[in-house]
Amino acid sequence: MRKLSKPLILALTLLVLAIVVPIFELLRFGGAFRGVESAFSGVCSDITLAGSSEDIEIDRERGVAYLSLLERDAGNADEDGNGTVMLLDLNLAEPAPRAAMSYDPPDFRPHGLSLLKQPDQPSRLFAISHPAHGIHAVEISERDAGGSFVPRETVRDPAFVRPNAVVAVGPRQFYLVNARPSQDKWRDRLDLLTRSGKSTLVFYDGVRARVLVDDLAWPTGLALSPDGTHLFVAEALAKALRVYRRQADGTLVLERTVTLDAAPDNLDVDADGNVWIAAHPRLLRFLAHRRQPEKRAPAVVLRFDPRQPDAGAVRVFADDGARISAGTVAAHWRDEFLIGALLDKKVLVCKPNL
Secondary structure (H helix, E strand, O other): OOOOOHHHHHHHHHHHHHHHHHHHHHHHHOOOOOOOOOEOOEEEEEEEOOOEEEEEEEEOOOOEEEEEEEEEEOOEEEEEEEEEEEEEEOOOOOOOOEEOEOOOOOOOOEEEEEEEOOOOOOOEEEEEEOOOOOOOEEEEEEEOOOOOEEEEEEEOOOOOOOEEEEEEOOOOOEEEEEOOOOOOHHHHHHHHHHOOOOEEEEEEOOOOEEEEEEEEOOEEEEEEOOOOOEEEEEEOOOOEEEEEEEOOOOOEEEEEEEEOOOEEEEEEEOOOOOEEEEEEOOHHHHHHHHHOOOOOOOEEEEEEOOOOOOOOOEEEEEEOOOOOOOEEEEEEEOOEEEEEEOOOOEEEEEEEOO
């Protein structure tokens, strides 16, 4: 048997490394080697829904939660059925979902939500919609005297490529991030490996949209500080939270980037200015859950205080996927927070032990 020459051995070794190292890195970053144990110092209760609630907005003055509700296809989270916005009255001992809209816009499939409350003005609800056979839009509704939201305007713009999260800053003004488009599992894995950062953040000034940031790695969430001076942006493929300072003309200045130990999803800012982050510690499992709901995906909830210059995010909740799978949002109110999910037809209401 002939011995392999040293150059051939070297070439084969390099070939093996070129294959093994990227696969190992993909599995490591995607959380394949990571265990997640359920942990929460408190009590959670379930509220059953007719669909899944990917995003939640809370009117903290009234104690009402608004849920972005969709009847998602059981095998594909991107194939959405009928949708609407529901509400939960959190002042009740046992809140039950009921309609928040007086009627739904045509072909309404809500995704990200944003609630705008301004002095002496009716509340406005902004909802990203992905019509089955149309162009992505932001639906703007206005709260009437009876408490229901009435559709007022549909906003479309070529810059709304694949809108994923929205935050309103005026009656017709808002920021929006475009997420990566839906991909097959091989493209998902390639994006995880390359950490592709080509997604955009746009500002709609009431007339047109302008791209302000074009290097985001799968942006998944947006939130505004209580005083409106800072914008928070979640990046799933960077496992990071960007903190921007807002300028008078709507442009942004990056102040800091906070590293997270999981891939963030939607964001919520509480009355004290803390940022609540629903995140996916096993990103590969989350992507698998989107295609096959029976593959449960763990979720964690992080809390970040931007007023602390050197603070990191603190984990306040973890679930291995048994209680709720692929939690996508954690919205805080008083002494509790709500968790919505990608496919599970329920929300959790969690109260920490005080």
